Amino acid sequence: MRKVDNNAFNITSDYDLKKSIKNARHLIKLGNFHEASLEVNNILKIKPRNIKALKLRNELHSLIGLPNCSKKRKKFQENTSAPNLVKLLEDGKYDEVEKHLLKALEEFPKNSTLWLLLGDVYGRQEKYSLALQSLERSLLLNPSDPDLYNKIGSTFMALEKPGDAYRFFQQSLIVDPNNVEATFQTGMVYNKIRKSNKAFALWSRALELDPKNISALTMLGIHFSQNDGNSEMALDYFERALKEDPTDIALYNNVTSALMDLGRHEEAINLFETIKGDSKLLRSPGFAEKINFCHGLALLSVGRTDEGWKLWWDRVHERSTMHSNINNLSIPRLSKDLAAKSGRLLVLREQGIGDQIYLLGSLKKFAETHNFSIILEVCERTLGLMKNSFPDFDVITTSQVPETVADYWMAYGDLPYLQGMSKFSKGISEPYIINNQELVEIWKEKLPQKKITIGLSWRSGDMSPKRIKHYTHLNDWEELINMRDVTCVCLQYSDISKDLETLTPEARSNLFIPDIDLTNDFENLGAIIANCDLVIGPSSAPIHQSSASGTPTVVYTLRGNRYSLGKYLEKEEYSDVWYSNCKNITFRPSETNVLVKRCLELVEELKTKLKSQSK
Numbered sequence: 001m002r003k004v005d006n007n008a009f010n011i012t013s014d015y016d017l018k019k020s021i022k023n024a025r026h027l028i029k030l031g032n033f034h035e036a037s038l039e040v041n042n043i044l045k046i047k048p049r050n051i052k053a054l055k056l057r058n059e060l061h062s063l064i065g066l067p068n069c070s071k072k073r074k075k076f077q078e079n080t081s082a083p084n085l086v087k088l089l090e091d092g093k094y095d096e097v098e099k100h101l102l103k104a105l106e107e108f109p110k111n112s113t114l115w116l117l118l119g120d121v122y123g124r125q126e127k128y129s130l131a132l133q134s135l136e137r138s139l140l141l142n143p144s145d146p147d148l149y150n151k152i153g154s155t156f157m158a159l160e161k162p163g164d165a166y167r168f169f170q171q172s173l174i175v176d177p178n179n180v181e182a183t184f185q186t187g188m189v190y191n192k193i194r195k196s197n198k199a200f201a202l203w204s205r206a207l208e209l210d211p212k213n214i215s216a217l218t219m220l221g222i223h224f225s226q227n228d229g230n231s232e233m234a235l236d237y238f239e240r241a242l243k244e245d246p247t248d249i250a251l252y253n254n255v256t257s258a259l260m261d262l263g264r265h266e267e268a269i270n271l272f273e274t275i276k277g278d279s280k281l282l283r284s285p286g287f288a289e290k291i292n293f294c295h296g297l298a299l300l301s302v303g304r305t306d307e308g309w310k311l312w313w314d315r316v317h318e319r320s321t322m323h324s325n326i327n328n329l330s331i332p333r334l335s336k337d338l339a340a341k342s343g344r345l346l347v348l349r350e351q352g353i354g355d356q357i358y359l360l361g362s363l364k365k366f367a368e369t370h371n372f373s374i375i376l377e378v379c380e381r382t383l384g385l386m387k388n389s390f391p392d393f394d395v396i397t398t399s400q401v402p403e404t405v406a407d408y409w410m411a412y413g414d415l416p417y418l419q420g421m422s423k424f425s426k427g428i429s430e431p432y433i434i435n436n437q438e439l440v441e442i443w444k445e446k447l448p449q450k451k452i453t454i455g456l457s458w459r460s461g462d463m464s465p466k467r468i469k470h471y472t473h474l475n476d477w478e479e480l481i482n483m484r485d486v487t488c489v490c491l492q493y494s495d496i497s498k499d500l501e502t503l504t505p506e507a508r509s510n511l512f513i514p515d516i517d518l519t520n521d522f523e524n525l526g527a528i529i530a531n532c533d534l535v536i537g538p539s540s541a542p543i544h545q546s547s548a549s550g551t552p553t554v555v556y557t558l559r560g561n562r563y564s565l566g567k568y569l570e571k572e573e574y575s576d577v578w579y580s581n582c583k584n585i586t587f588r589p590s591e592t593n594v595l596v597k598r599c600l601e602l603v604e605e606l607k608t609k610l611k612s613q614s615k
Contacts, residue, residue, distance in 0.1 A: 017043065017047065017050070020039055020042070020043050021043065021052050021053060021056065023039055024036050024039040024040050024043070024053075024056050025056065027039060028056070028113055036056075040053055040056050040057050041057075044057065089120075089121070089124065094121055094124060094125055097117075097121050098118065098121050098122075101114055101117055101118045101121065102118070105118070110141055111141070112138045112141035112142035112145070112148075113138075114138075115134050115135070115137040115138035115141065116134075116135065116138040116147075116148060116151065118134040119131045119132070119133075119134035119135035119138060119151060119155075120151070122134060123151075123154075123155055123158070126158070128155055128158055128159050131155050132152065132155055132156075135148060135151050135152045135155065136152065139152065144175055145175075146172040146173075146175045146176040146179045146181075146182060147172075147181070149168045149169065149171045149172035149175065149182065150168070150169065150172050150179070150181045150182055150185060152168045153165040153166070153167075153168035153169040153172070153182070153185055154185060156168065157185070157188065157189070157192070160495075160498070162189045162192045162193055165185070165189055166186065166189045169182045169185050169186045169189065170182075170186070173186070178209055180206050180209045180210045180213060180216075183202055183205050183206040183209065184202065184203060184206040184213065184215055184216055184219075186202050187199040187200075187201075187202030187203045187206065187219065188219075190202065191219070194473070196223065196227045199219075199223070200220070200223050200227075203216045203219045203220050203223070204216075204220065207220065212244050214241045214244050214245055214248075214251070217237050217238075217240050217241035217244070218237070218238070218241050218251070218254065220237045221233075221234040221235070221236075221237030221238040221241065221254060221258070222234070222254075222469060224237065225257075225258065225261065225469060225589065225590075226468070226469040226589040226590065227589070227590055228590055229588050229589070229590030229591060230590075231258050231261040231262045232262065234258045234261075235255065235258035235259065235262065238251065238254040238255045238258055239255055241254070242254075242255055246281060247281065247287060249287070249290040249291060249294060252271070252272075252275065252291070252294065253294055255268075255271065256268040256271055256272070256294070256298055257558075257560060259271070260298075260301065260559055260560035261558070261559050261560070261588075265302045265569070268298055269295075269298055269299065269302065269304075272291060272294065272295035272298060273295070275291055276288070276291060276292075276295070289314070292311050292314060293311065293312070293314075293315050295311055296308045296309070296310070296311030296312040296315070297312070297562045298560075299311065300312065300562045300565060300566075301560045301561060301562045301564065301565075301566065301568075302566050302569060303422070303423055303565055303566020303567070303569065304566070305420075305421065305422040305423075305565055305566075309416065309417040309420075309421075310417075312413065312417060313414070313417055315413065316333075316350065316411050316413075321350045321351045322348060322349075322350050322411065323348070323349050323350065323377070323379075323398050324348050324349075324377060324398055324401045324402075326348070326409070328402065329346075329409055331346070331406055331407060331408055331409055332408055332409075333408065333409055333410060333414075334408040334409065334410040334414065334418070335418075336418060338408060339370060339418055340370075341371075341372075341407075341408070342371035342372060343372060343373070343406075343407030343408060344372070344373045344375060344405065344406040344407050344408075345370075345372035345373065345374055345375065345406060345407070345408050345409070345410060346375045346377065346401070346404060346406035346408070346409040346410075347363065347374060347375065347376045347377065347409075347410055347411075347412065348377050348401070348409055348410070348411050348412070349377050349378060349379065349398070349411075349412055350411045350412050350413055351412075351413070352541070353379055353381070353382065353541045354539070354540050354541035354543075354544045354545075355412075355413075355544075356378075356379065356382075356412055357382075357433075357541065357544040357545050357548050358544040358547070358548065358563070358578065359412040359413055359415060359416070360412060360415075360432065360548070361429035361430060361431070361432055361547075361548055361578050361579060362415045362416065362419055362421070362428045362429040362430075362578075363376070363390070363415060363432070364390075364430075364432055365419070365427070365428055365429070365430070366415055366418070366419060367392075367393070372408075373394070374390075374392075374393040374394065375393070375394045375396060375404055375406055376390060376393045376394065376395045376396070377396055377397070377398060377400075377401055378395055378396070378397060379397070379398075380397050380398075381520045381522060382522050383395065383397060384436075384522070384523050385433065385435075385522045385523050385526055388434050388435070388436060388523075389432055389433045389434045390432075391434075416429075421565065421577070421578075422565055422566075422577075423564070423565040423566050423567045423577055425577060429577070429578040429579065430579065430580070431547070431548055431549060431550035431579060431581060432548055433526060433545065433548045433549040433550075435523075435526040435527050435529075435530045435549065436523050436526070436527060439523060439524055439526075439527035440527045440530045440531065442527065443514075443524070443527045443528050443530075443531050444531050446514075447487060447489065447512065447528070447531055448487045448512060449487075450484075450485055450486060450487045451485040451486070451607065451610070452485060452486050452487070452533050452534075452603070452606060452607055452610060453486075453487045453489060453531060453532045453533050454480065454486055454487070454488050454489065454532060454533065454534050454535070454536060454603060455489045455491045455528065455529055455532040455534070455535035455536070455537075455542070455546065455551075456477060456480070456481075456488055456489065456490060456491060456492070456511075456535075456536055456537060457490075457491045457492045457493075457535075457536075457537030457538065457540055457542045457543055458471060458472045458473065458474050458476070458477065458492060458499075458537060458538065459471035459472065459473075459492065459499075459538065459540070460538070460540050461493060461494040461519075469558065469589040470538055470539070470557070470558055471538050472538070472556075472592050472595070472596075473499070473502065473592075474492075474496070474499040474500070474502055474503060475502040475503055475507075476592050476593075476596055477596060478503065478504065478507045479596070479600060480536075480596070480599070480600060480603065481503070481507045481510050481511050482506060482507055482510055483603070485607070486603065487512055488510065488511055488512065489512045489514065489528060489532065490511055490512065490513045490514065490518075491518065491525065491528070491529070491535065491537065491542040491546075492518065492542070493518040493519040493541065493542065494518075494519060496513075514528055516528075518542075522545065525542065525545065526545060526549060529542070529545060529546045529549050529551050530549060530551065532546070532551055533552065533606060533610065534551075534552045534553070534554065534602070534603065534606055535551055535552070535553045535554070536553075536554045536556075536599050537554075537555065537556070538555065538556055538557065539555055539557050539561070539563070543555050547576065547578070547579040547581065547582040548579065550579075550581050551581065552581055552583075552606075553579070553581060553582040553583070554582075554583050554584075554585060554599060554602060555576070555582060555583070555584055555585070556584075556585045556586075556587045556595055556599075557584060557585075557586060557587070558586070558587070558588075558589070559586055559588075561584070561586070563576075563577070563578065564577065564584060565577050567584070568584070568586050572585065572586040573585050573586070573598075583602075585598060585599075
């Protein structure tokens with residue numbers, strides 16, 4: 001976005017005028033009324049009778065609620081108090097923005113921009129039905145705006161409706177055949193339905209139209225990494241994207257991931273250290289904190305745990321991963337200096353449920369070696385499971401934290417730092433989940449009685465483009481599902497209806513899908529896992545629950561897995577540092593067939609083992 005420099009502003013040609021008017025319109029669509037007004041006022045200083053600029057000024061007046069009568073209208077000065085909706089949105093003040101827009105719409109119900117901005121506010125809050133209603137109102141008022149079609153298409157993508165999204169992106173291209181966003185997003189639709197070649201062609205076309213398009217560069221990099229296994233090409237695209245925006249931490253992560261995949265681990269670490277020496281970058285708000293966190297993860301992944309854990313320690317202030325507001329706590333955080341103390345220790349949850357389950361493996365050992373009375377904050381959904389698993393602790397939910405009396409607090413992720421976890425650690429973390437035995441017996445009767453029972457998960461609930469490479473697809477596992485002497489039990493949470501459509505009728509009938517809420521019912525899920533001979537899946541909540549339950553588990557991860565603490569550098573298949581019952585397999589997204597083949601071999605080995613034990 002071009003910012004206005006009032007001292008240097010000068011219109012010397014019709015081209016400059018058109019460019020300024022276009023920029024003002026763009027700023028209005030973004031909700032940046034203040035900056036738009038500066039642009040418009042500067043145009044009118046040079047061209048006071050320009051019709052397009054006068055219309056934009058009138059539109060701005062309506063948007064910020066000024067009277068629409070020229071006689072009553074206040075002079076629109078450069079220091080106008082026009083609200084900067086962009087800043088309000090960035091600060092998450094959605095109610096304030098919504099209130100302003102609804103008030104303006106009462107007087108100007110036919111203003112397309114107001115409806116567009118309201119749709120954006122609802123979209124940011126994931127109120128997609130309201131977002132669609134507002135965007136469609138805007139479209140009725142302005143049917144020739146390709147950006148509106150793109151906004152509606154993106155909303156349908158968020159609703160997991162790629163077919164509807166495709167129709168609107170195509171409408172955008174009818175209005176503007178060279179629309180970069182519509183071209184790129186159509187590629188995302190094809191990527192969603194696993195037509196990677198068409199997606200690649202469209203992203204390439206978007207890059208032709210805009211050679212500096214960060215989204216297209218990023219997705220082309222992901223394509224080469226995920227589908228072709230060409231990390232060199234992926235690195236090239238990621239580096240080009242980073243060049244366009246050297247303040248985006250996600251782009252640095254893409255570059256370092258590609259370097260890790262190429263075995264260039266020291267280069268990845270050095271990149272972080274080089275960045276941290278750039279004083280200009282460090283001045284960007286929050287950049288230093290974010291880069292420290294990512295640098296810490298990279299150090300952990302290559303086994304430099306002493307350095308890595310130190311950087312990891314500060315994450316609770318740098319990232320919004322905590323579920324309780326630690327700024328409201330008046331008690332000190334437990335550190336290595338305080339670890340010899342005693343008293344009541346409040347252990348606070350962080351990150352997602354999978355990480356929480358995984359990190360708690362060392363809590364019992366910590367309690368045994370330290371003189372603290374443990375108060376454990378857990379998610380409401382895991383309350384029953386955790387109370388059963390930690391009967392000696394005071395297990396509470398997040399809503400109870402503010403009233404809890406304690407002497408110290410710590411986060412789940414502080415455990416490995418305080419205990420000095422490394423790839424050489426033994427006996428610090430171990431299975432701890434105690435399942436409800438009544439439920440275990442019930443599921444023992446419910447599950448089909450075949451020779452072997454395999455629990456299967458294949459993805460996360462978040463299958464965004466940047467995460468999808470970590471996972472597989474359900475139909476990759478058809479050979480396992482169709483094994484005659486195997487009961488393959490679905491452990492996958494979230495809506496799997498689209499996944500099931502990819503299976504053959506035979507596989508759909510063979511896959512056992514428990515009649516429970518796999519997203520929220522952790523006690524029944526635990527009982528099912530307890531009846532499995534082996535559980536297979538990516539690094540996600542069901543797999544971590546299996547590891548923490550003591551069930552034999554195979555987890556597949558990409559190179560650079562931080563929880564490996566450097567073990568993946570030695571072997572592509574290794575025993576887990578945290579849970580000895582868990583085997584880790586490093587895989588490449590372009591070689592899913594190799595991963596599946598290895599897992600099938602492990603299943604056959606298990607069959608042989610169980611057969612010999614039964615004799």
